[in-house]
Amino acid sequence: MVRFEENNIQAVGSTYSLVKCNHEPVVRVVKDKAIMEDDEPTYAKMLDSDFHDGTIEADVLSRLLPDAPDHARGFIGIAFRIAADDSAFEAFYIRPTNxxxxxxxxxxxxxxxxxxxxxxxxxxxxxxxxEYEAYADMELDKWIHLKITVQGEKAQLYLHHQKQPVLIVNDLKHGDSRGQIALWVDIGTEGFFKNVKITSLSSL
Known part of the structure; x- marks a missing residue:
């Protein structure tokens, strides 16, 4: 499991804090309100991560902020293979209200x-x-297990420890790249993350 400390995480387009949720230590992430566009670099980045192929797992929980707009859906997910200057990355996320x-x-x-x-x-x-969206059962304010598998230009998203992926991508748009990993949220979300685990393909 990844241990989160102040010196190994960086807020990008967001604020983060190390808090407790239901008496458990978690990372809380909220998007910077000044960023109005969707699907932007709005995450807490793990500075010591360097990810190419393998798996990323996390338990995530999202709530709607009191001032969340009508189109907020509890957006929460994982960004990966992030460029050092945050200019490019891949990501999977969920919309729990949907x-x-x-x-x-x-x-x-x-x-x-x-x-x-x-x-x-x-x-x-x-x-x-x-093609790049799919149905899965989920709710707000509930812990949801995410697992992302990545190999070359392909990636798959799994939910709830299920054996079959809910979403398959065979053509990652940045190709066979590498980079950092981050805990991602979008507008109107109060996001919580715990049990983050990163496994490189070489150690699988």
Whole structure:
């Protein structure tokens, strides 16, 4: 498990704090309100991470902030292979409010892959509708286990310790790259992270 301390984590487009949630030590991350665009570098970055291929796991929980806008969905996830200057990265995230929405289209958009800066959610919806989003059951204010597997230009997102992925990406937009890992949130989210585990392919 990754041990979080002040000297190994950096806030980028966000604020973070080491707090307790239900008596457990966790990392709390909130997006900087000055950043209005979606799918941006708004995360707590693990400075000592250097990730190429392997798995990333974390338990995440999101709540809506009191001033969250109507389009907030509890956005929370993991960014990986982050460039040193935060100019490029890959990411998976979830929208917990969509998991049990009464509208099927919103359910279909419960999980999301995006690639910064040129392949955000709106780009994938325009060019490849439905290919980089998928349904999964989830709720706000509940711990959700995420697992991301990465190898070369392919990545898969798993939820709830299930054996099958909920979302498959066969063409990561930055190709076979490497970089740091971060705990990512977007607008209106109070995000909590715990039990972060990183396993490189060489040690699997």
């Amino acid at each position: 998991g049990r929405a009464k509208v099927q289209l919103r359910r279909n958009r419960a999980t999301q892959y995006f690639s910064y800066p040129h392949f955000k959610y709106m780009h994938s919806r325009e060019s490849h509708p439905g």
